[in-house]
Amino acid sequence: MESHDIPVRNVCVIGAGYVGGPTAAVLALHNPMVKVTVLDRDPKRIASWESNHLPIHEPGLAEVVRLTRDGANSVTSVEPESDGIDAAARQGNLFFSVDSPTCIGHADLIFLAVNTPTKYSGRGAGSASDLSALESAVRDIAKFAKNGTVIVEKSTVPCGTARLISNILLSVRPEESFPILSNPEFLAEGSAIKNLLHPDRVLIGSTPSVAGRLAARRLAALYASWIPGDRILHTNVWSSELSKLVANAMLAQRISSINSISALCERTGADVREIAKAVGTDDRIGAKFLKAGLGFGGSCFRKDISSLVYIAESLNLPDVAAYWRAVLNINEYQRQRFTDMIVSRLSNTLNGKKIALLGFAYKKDTGDTRESLAVDVIASLLEERPTEIAIFDPCCPKDGIEREIAHLDGAKDRVKIYSDPYLATSGSSALAILTEWDFFKADRPLPVLRKMPPKAEPQAQATTAAEAPLRDFTPPVLPACPDGC
Numbered sequence: 001m002e003s004h005d006i007p008v009r010n011v012c013v014i015g016a017g018y019v020g021g022p023t024a025a026v027l028a029l030h031n032p033m034v035k036v037t038v039l040d041r042d043p044k045r046i047a048s049w050e051s052n053h054l055p056i057h058e059p060g061l062a063e064v065v066r067l068t069r070d071g072a073n074s075v076t077s078v079e080p081e082s083d084g085i086d087a088a089a090r091q092g093n094l095f096f097s098v099d100s101p102t103c104i105g106h107a108d109l110i111f112l113a114v115n116t117p118t119k120y121s122g123r124g125a126g127s128a129s130d131l132s133a134l135e136s137a138v139r140d141i142a143k144f145a146k147n148g149t150v151i152v153e154k155s156t157v158p159c160g161t162a163r164l165i166s167n168i169l170l171s172v173r174p175e176e177s178f179p180i181l182s183n184p185e186f187l188a189e190g191s192a193i194k195n196l197l198h199p200d201r202v203l204i205g206s207t208p209s210v211a212g213r214l215a216a217r218r219l220a221a222l223y224a225s226w227i228p229g230d231r232i233l234h235t236n237v238w239s240s241e242l243s244k245l246v247a248n249a250m251l252a253q254r255i256s257s258i259n260s261i262s263a264l265c266e267r268t269g270a271d272v273r274e275i276a277k278a279v280g281t282d283d284r285i286g287a288k289f290l291k292a293g294l295g296f297g298g299s300c301f302r303k304d305i306s307s308l309v310y311i312a313e314s315l316n317l318p319d320v321a322a323y324w325r326a327v328l329n330i331n332e333y334q335r336q337r338f339t340d341m342i343v344s345r346l347s348n349t350l351n352g353k354k355i356a357l358l359g360f361a362y363k364k365d366t367g368d369t370r371e372s373l374a375v376d377v378i379a380s381l382l383e384e385r386p387t388e389i390a391i392f393d394p395c396c397p398k399d400g401i402e403r404e405i406a407h408l409d410g411a412k413d414r415v416k417i418y419s420d421p422y423l424a425t426s427g428s429s430a431l432a433i434l435t436e437w438d439f440f441k442a443d444r445p446l447p448v449l450r451k452m453p454p455k456a457e458p459q460a461q462a463t464t465a466a467e468a469p470l471r472d473f474t475p476p477v478l479p480a481c482p483d484g485c
């Protein structure tokens, strides 16, 4: 049997986060004969993955984890998405651990799914990626991995990172060989399981060596258990690394494009929603990512465009850097316009007023608060010294919100986090919807007016990115907070 025919039997995923956890679970689901272990240096996170309260909320994730982790024993139902899986015969093949020597030492293939945040924050400027978590994981691999283990970059990394990994490994184990692949993750939070089960494409980048190509085939064989062959794309390793940054940059660019048009609309009487429809029905353009709003937040878009700008700057391509920097600038401009609008509609002062903010997660269907635009909105509003900023989010954990706003001047005295939307909005002078949770939508009940004190003055005004009108809504039944929230 040639080495590329040797199937992978033992996979280690380093990083039990939003990418590592769901990726490992779906990989385990479709490769029941493969042992998949998720390794993290945070014992609390690992304990949480081993419990019934997963550390992250993703629709469908709990079912896949229960089935793959606990086997048939604890399964009552399997998501329709997982049809074709023989749940009854299932043995657990998904494990969680903090034991680096064992997990790394036993692995045939290791995914690096650690965080790669922005190194320093420069809004609108290019920022390098902080690769310290990745470097530390690679140093563990250099210590414990067996010769020939395939190393896969799953984290989003700057173009050229495979060389960096290779140099670290070579410096510690000069006589041995570790093929390095790039296999960036394109899942979106809130639909991670759906995206992993039915990806548009899986990208595998390898070096043009024989070892590189063989390693790519071994990785592709794991995906082939559920993904059609024509969706598995093979490229060189640098194209693969850069493709991920470009994909996020282009998605963010569409958001900035339509947001820039929304500013034009407000001055001309045009309606940005009508424009988005008119433009988006053109097949060449398409309708997705054309919704004007507050802008993009989250741990990926800003970080990845900053990284792209940084790469262009460091390669002395100032016009390319300026082009992508504009996407960040419009995002910042849109958020500032939004808060200016709130202040101007309240007679240019927030003094003595309560402002209610519905939603804190950076997008709907996730409890992720990292780099949420809500933080920027709160920072701007605090400068106007309102009496209170009330926050309600149906899913974000209170400590997650507190952590994100702890550094803001005045947050301790003026920001209050509510678990009841009625209390949060009661008596507020303005109500801003920051996250597009379904039950905040204008055609669904908004949890405000019925419970507002009848003579609450001044009346709440709805200010949403999409300018959703308030109506006399029936109070909604709020969804139970899902696992992990």
Ligand code: NAD
Residues within 6 Å of the ligand: 014, 015, 016, 017, 018, 019, 020, 039, 040, 041, 042, 045, 113, 114, 115, 116, 133, 134, 136, 137, 154, 155, 156, 157, 185, 186, 187, 188, 189, 299, 300
């Ligand atoms: P995360 O912060 O949720 O998880 C990273 C985990 O890695 C943490 O639990 C951390 O404790 C662990 N870790 C860090 N260094 C470690 C080490 N040396 N050894 C063991 N564990 C270590 O991050 P995430 O959101 O899952 O993102 C991971 C990567 O995937 C990033 O590069 C990100 O840009 C990329 N990505 C994220 C998304 C997303 O939607 N979150 C989507 C696509 C790609």
